[in-house]
Amino acid sequence: MKFEKIKDVIKKEEGQKAKIRGWIYRKRSSGKIIFIVIRDSTGIIQTIVEKEKISNEEFKKAEKALIESSVEIEGTVHEDKRAPGGKEIHVTKFNVVGFAQDFPITEYQSVEFLLDNRHLWIRSRKLTEVMKLKAKMLRIIRRWFDENDFYEVTPSVITTNAAEGGATVFSFDYFGQEAFLSQTAQMYLEALIFSLENVWCLTPSFRAEKSRTRRHLTEYWHLEAEEAWLNNEENMKLQEELISYVCQSIAKECKDELEFLGRDPKDLKIVEPPFKRIKYKDAIKMLNEKGFDIKWGDDFGAPHEKALVEGEEKPIFVTHFPVESKAFYMKISPDGKTVECADMLAPEGYGEIIGGSEREENIDSMIERLKKDGANIKNYEWYFDLRRYGSVPHSGFGLGIERLLCWIAKLEHIRDATPFPRLVRRAYP
RNA sequence: GCCGGCGUAGCUUAGUCUGGUGGAGCACCCGGCUGUUAACCGGGCGGUCACCGGUUCAAAUCCGGUCGCCGGCGCCA
Numbered sequence: 194m195k196f197e198k199i200k201d202v203i204k205k206e207e208g209q210k211a212k213i214r215g216w217i218y219r220k221r222s223s224g225k226i227i228f229i230v231i232r233d234s235t236g237i238i239q240t241i242v243e244k245e246k247i248s249n250e251e252f253k254k255a256e257k258a259l260i261e262s263s264v265e266i267e268g269t270v271h272e273d274k275r276a277p278g279g280k281e282i283h284v285t286k287f288n289v290v291g292f293a294q295d296f297p298i299t300e301y302q303s304v305e306f307l308l309d310n311r312h313l314w315i316r317s318r319k320l321t322e323v324m325k326l327k328a329k330m331l332r333i334i335r336r337w338f339d340e341n342d343f344y345e346v347t348p349s350v351i352t353t354n355a356a357e358g359g360a361t362v363f364s365f366d367y368f369g370q371e372a373f374l375s376q377t378a379q380m381y382l383e384a385l386i387f388s389l390e391n392v393w394c395l396t397p398s399f400r401a402e403k404s405r406t407r408r409h410l411t412e413y414w415h416l417e418a419e420e421a422w423l424n425n426e427e428n429m430k431l432q433e434e435l436i437s438y439v440c441q442s443i444a445k446e447c448k449d450e451l452e453f454l455g456r457d458p459k460d461l462k463i464v465e466p467p468f469k470r471i472k473y474k475d476a477i478k479m480l481n482e483k484g485f486d487i488k489w490g491d492d493f494g495a496p497h498e499k500a501l502v503e504g505e506e507k508p509i510f511v512t513h514f515p516v517e518s519k520a521f522y523m524k525i526s527p528d529g530k531t532v533e534c535a536d537m538l539a540p541e542g543y544g545e546i547i548g549g550s551e552r553e554e555n556i557d558s559m560i561e562r563l564k565k566d567g568a569n570i571k572n573y574e575w576y577f578d579l580r581r582y583g584s585v586p587h588s589g590f591g592l593g594i595e596r597l598l599c600w601i602a603k604l605e606h607i608r609d610a611t612p613f614p615r616l617v618r619r620a621y622p
Numbered sequence: 623g624c625c626g627g628c629g630u631a632g633c634u635u636a637g638u639c640u641g642g643u644g645g646a647g648c649a650c651c652c653g654g655c656u657g658u659u660a661a662c663c664g665g666g667c668g669g670u671c672a673c674c675g676g677u678u679c680a681a682a683u684c685c686g687g688u689c690g691c692c693g694g695c696g697c698c699a
Contacts, residue, residue, distance in 0.1 A: 224655040301634035305691050402698050520699040
């Protein structure tokens, strides 16, 4: 008889045999009967070890095995109202593969302790469900790009291009030369559209910002796409289609995970194009009306973003930010004051999940803006070449995978959207 | 960088204001219990009170400093 997954055993009928393997999740003993809840990647089930129905040796093993011991169990399936989940296994064979020492994570835990023991805490049911959801989400995203004829590309994470704008980068010694961990693959994607036209990639991105908020990681998974012959409005359409597809698919395909995490699939089902578009200047007006002290040129903080999506059930776009507040490569609008960009804000105050723009084609304009930021123009020569040899209008966007997951999974903190979060004060374990 | 909070047993904590031999729950070990639901009952093991210095007859407690963590702000295409 082969080992079965717990989710399949749960579906079995009264009296059928079952053979499972996994880890001890909970254990309660009552003298001659031991209740052992077993966990595997698919779920949990209660097993009953009775002294009279099993060898002495096996019963002793069952008594001694502590939580998180790995075990192999055979028995028969029984329906019982008293069992969590309604079904349980009456054990006929009990084998311990690996006895666990005292498991450090018990009833009460602090955030700090759990982060110190992250390598063990990731076994928890919550993080397990989050990671399942993330895996499925990535599968869905890949499916969408496939179906929309985008090429997946693999740009480098090591770069000698210093950061654009005021963002901070992690630098390191690359055989005697200063190099950086990439903050974005965008410029490389732009180079690739001149042959492939539609490209996307998924890479880690790094930000050395000392941001201590529930929305920031120093290392995160960055989904980026770039398309030739695309303007800002078409770019937004692409984004709202992608996000809508992801929400619809997850609502359909991830019911169990969503239910466990407390996200109603209905919240995702209503996400479909078009998303509301609001210009930066109107957003400022709106915020002023809501009593915020904010003026043209100011960037939005978390409270502003929250106020802008108040009452919204779908994400919204905020477009046409002032030139000064955005990066050098964003195309300047005809008004000369704003750029052809769009930030997508998630509902419920989860904040920015996508930043995108049409790209500037005028080299002089880019140089002027780069100089204002104190950047070394020489580093960008290769990038300017892209404008020199058959430039075309093009646009693209970048999406923070963990931020998207944070919203969809209704998480309190972005650190739970990744198994080993890298935060300002933490890179262990 | 700034503001706030915290640091006592493996974990969660009481005790700190008002100085006088550090208590408890969980985990673990031993014993009891044949239907438990983060079982229960009895017993046991377990402490550099974050670290350094000071005040005092006496410091977990008061004072000064250091370190670590958490929450938030700022920063953040």
